[in-house]
Amino acid sequence: MKKLLGMCLASWLILSTPTQVQARADQIQLQENYPQEYVVVKGDTLWDISGHFLEKPWRWPELWDINPQIDDPHWIYPGDVLYLTWVNGQPKLRVKNDGRLQPHARVSKLDNAIPGIALKDLYAFLSDNVVLDDTLLAQTPYVLGGRNNRIISGAGDRIYARGEIDLEHSTQNVYRPAKSYIDPETQELLGYELLKVAEARVVSVKADITSLDIQKSREEVRVQDRVIPSPETRIQSVFYPVAAPAESEATILSVLRGVTKIGRYDAVAINKGSREGLKSGHVFIVYTKGETITDPVTQEEITLPSEEAGTLMVFKTFEKVSYGLVMTATNVLSVGDSLRSPDFYE
Incomplete structure (x- = not known):
């Protein structure tokens, strides 16, 4: 079924075919105190912006009705005012109209457009x-x-x-x-x-x-x-996040910058690749290894349970290894931490 997307990013009406990403049965979960409006600022990404509204910000393509088959996504810029609306029972982000009745075109460099994710650290x-x-x-x-x-x-x-x-x-x-x-x-x-x-x-x-x-x-x-x-293909610069295949698991092998502790926007290598069906854009949940402590009563060595500590998006795959970017981190991550698909228990 085709949808008519009324995105007012440049006062254009764009006819879009349904996304090729498999539709989810569960509704997008919103943050409890999501804002009524949000003003885009320089340095934002679509992932960041969606985090103000969604519990799972990596699902931003669904919030925007993005179609990966369209070369030019819906550009937004610093200063745009966003608001949440509902379409067929699903939340969608829209850009607030400036009130003028006449159609108009915005003249702005594409370099100023808000990207889906932070790319500056990925190109190398x-x-x-x-x-x-x-x-x-x-x-x-x-x-x-x-x-x-x-x-x-x-x-x-x-x-x-x-x-x-x-x-x-x-x-x-x-x-x-x-x-x-x-x-x-x-x-x-x-x-x-x-x-x-x-x-x-x-x-x-x-x-x-x-x-x-x-x-x-x-x-x-x-x-x-x-x-x-030298590769002659264009370097991929637009990523459309989607959950890694259900039941997918992986382990962080190394940090590409050589540091020992891993935080947001650090690039890492993981032990799964195209052989296991991974592709650019696949998202994992990161789980830190449980610490080992001594039971104060029995003096036994106890390993605590692993805990969810962030999200990672794959941005480059090889046959048996992939590179991923840490998108969020609620705790310090380390080599050896485990990864699971967001759909692992769903």
């Missing part, structure tokens, strides 16, 4: 980190060295790589293996994380040796660094 991880399994890593071309027998090279230097390079891409990225991921439960090797250190251009190929000139470098290029074609 979206483009500069990759995870390869051991088979793919073994097949990836590697750096032999630089001109004049250099073992360290930088921007402007020529390097030589051995292996079959995809010559459809003249620009190649140079990566350095940084860490291996081991499943804490099964001990399976999930893959190796590689960090981008440079960009290089293919100059010539002779047999299995490729000559490349380094164009940009963040760190020195070393022997045995890996050469991978």
Whole structure:
């Protein structure tokens, strides 16, 4: 069934097909003291705004009637006044009309539009980190060295790589293996994380040796660094949150920034990927590990129950590993904390 969405974001009427996300039987739960109106401020995200109204703010696409099949979502900007209304028994957010009778268009940079989530900390991880399994890593071309027998090279230097390079891409990225991921439960090797250190251009190929000139470098290029074609696909910058598949569970493997304690907007790696059906936008509830204390009466060592402590959204998937962004945190999170789908017990 088609809906007519009367969003007044630019005084346009938009005809939208139903969302492809499976409709939920349960009604969206509102906060007890949700505001009658909310004024959008700079720095807001749709997730943040929805948190003023919803108990589960990750369900903001439902609150806005967002259709992931439409390329341009309903833009809102700082200064817009939002209010809650009801459509077919479900709460929906709308932008308050300014009262003018004449249709008008807003002239404003799209950069000022309110995003669904905070993206500024994601771009590096979206483009500069990759995870390869051991088979793919073994097949990836590697750096032999630089001109004049250099073992360290930088921007402007020529390097030589051995292996079959995809010559459809003249620009190649140079990566350095940084860490291996081991499943804490099964001990399976999930893959190796590689960090981008440079960009290089293919100059010539002779047999299995490729000559490349380094164009940009963040760190020195070393022997045995890996050469991978630069991705030509557009980096995903719009995410539509939805609950991870029911009964999905995972574990936090590491923090991508290398800190020990995890908080809001920290990026982490988890031990499940596309093999388990995960996709960008899947949401998990984070549960902290229960502390171990000594029973004051019996002197036994007791492990307390795990507790809900935040939410995480997957933003990049590999075969056996995914990257997620901590969206909310009511307690300090740590490596080893568990994740469950919001529908795990529903």
